[in-house]
Amino acid sequence: MSTRAQAPTDALEEVADRAFRLSVPALLGCTALLLLAIVASATQGAAGLPVEGVVRALVGGVPGIDLDQTLSSAQQAVLWQIRLPRTILAALVGASLAMAGAGYQGVFRNPLADPYLLGVSAGAGLGAVLALGFGLDLSWGPIAALPMAAFVGAVLAVTGSVLVARGSFRDPATLLLAGVAMAALFSATQTYALTRLDETRSREVLSWLFGRLATSGWGPVTLLLPYVLLAGAVLWLHARHLDVLRLGDDEARALGLSPARSRLVVVAAATLITAAAVSVSGLIAFVGLVTPHLVRLLVGHSYRLIVPLSAVLGAAFLATVDIGARTLVAPAELPVGVITAFVGAPFFCVVLWRRKVGM
């Protein structure tokens, strides 16, 4: 055949062209999952909504598209004021934690890193205890006291870790240990503060600590969205740096990258996005750890694929899990963090088990 001699050449060009690129099927598949999760989440709940009506409403909500609506106005209100804000919030929180997790895993070159590694959780927890239990009021503009306190606590804890490690972004191990120390310090303070609270208030704090997405209206979504867009863009732009860092610091530097600077930027972006997510949703475990692993199983180890696909899959994952949180013990509600941990912990165990066997 005449094309035969040409074949290897084209094949090489094609392989080179596809390197580091998101494959269309993977992207479409993950996006389809996300859309499915959003529709499922929007239709399930105390008041069930018809799937067709919800899809019509969602598609009709896109500017420029006009569709006959079949939902009653009461159903429309449930959809737009209760169900959808919560679904979108779950998706945004999931995307934030998953992207941050991918970023941290890249920075520490450790696939078992998660976004709470440098003390975000303990810091946010302490902030929440102080705001809910002791009336600490840092509210600022439209941001209420609780999210603001959690955000400030989270950022303070990570800043503390970085300062203790003397800004040593050249040496991630030191940073990691500083994070452990700082998290212990903040957790201890938080636990001490909890013991000083009466039962009602401490229960309120505990339920926040396990993560909750209870929301009324679009407030938390608008609060989180700028962070997701900004920090997400920064993380995506630095995903290639994380790929280069996989070669080790020396080689990265010889290739013209500053590992310390790249780590600083990624840690800053991942911390901001995590702190913002935690401030509106509490501490939701394992999403940030598990999602990048799922993505690795799907598309391989390049952070340029892991970061964006983690965002999409993390969003789909948390939106789906939140259905369970709302419906499993209805009319009561499970903290969503409990379910993510129930799903995430066994997965984590399997990963550990397979690592052990693989070695």
Added chain:
Amino acid sequence: MSEQPAHPNPSHALRTRDVRVAFDGTVVVAGVDLDLRTGEWLGLIGPNGSGKSTFLRSLVRLVPRTGTVELGDGSQPGPTDISLMPQSPELPPGMSVVEYVLLGRTAHLGWLSLESREDRRIATDVLRRLGLGDFARREVRSLSGGEAQRIVIARALVQQSPVLLLDEPTSALDVGHQVEVLELVDELRRHEGLTVVAAMHDLGLAARYADRLLLLEHGSPAALGAPDEVLTADLLSRVYGHPVRIHHVDGHLVVLPAPRTPTSGHRKVGDGHQKALSRSATEEVS
């Protein structure tokens, strides 16, 4: 100026003046002055701990150094000017050969960090030139030692820096693959006008490929010159702390350890031994 440059691209030349490295007060490299022509191959030799690796790493600022390092045109070299092939390159799990090689373009990318069509073309060209076209999809972890060295060379070439530093490029390879890798570098140096500085343990191979050798002793240059000037039994015996013999086999220099006798640290090699040893050495080298 109408005067033609002496060689095709003077900026490929490398000049160092008084390069010094010290770790916590311990001097590791103690003042190295070099003038490398474009297309020259300098072999860096010396015992373990003599500062070969550290000197190479200091040239690309992986360790803090003092002194001057500049290109032939007087400019400060950056990652687009000097590439370093590390002694034991890290091969990340799950990374394909073509991805690994594309990472060599890092210093050439804009702030969006996206490889252009041109970047990808350069990578495929290099892969094809090194006969690695069929490997593009393979995982770097699945490669043999010789193949892995080739993709590291490919990554360095994709970096398109005219000065190539090799840190023990062949220490992990068998003799066949050693020669294969060094032949490849030699061919590239001839065709691309690359300037090569290679730290090597095998003195015979160093002598065979290098135009000049720099012998380091405790971080200081003990000798710099053509291989047959530097590879003398007296000098090597003193610097390496063990008596050695120098043999000539088919026009190549072969350095062999001599048995240590109670009296001789720096013994001259006897002629009778030389012939007998040469024969066995011939079989090994060719």
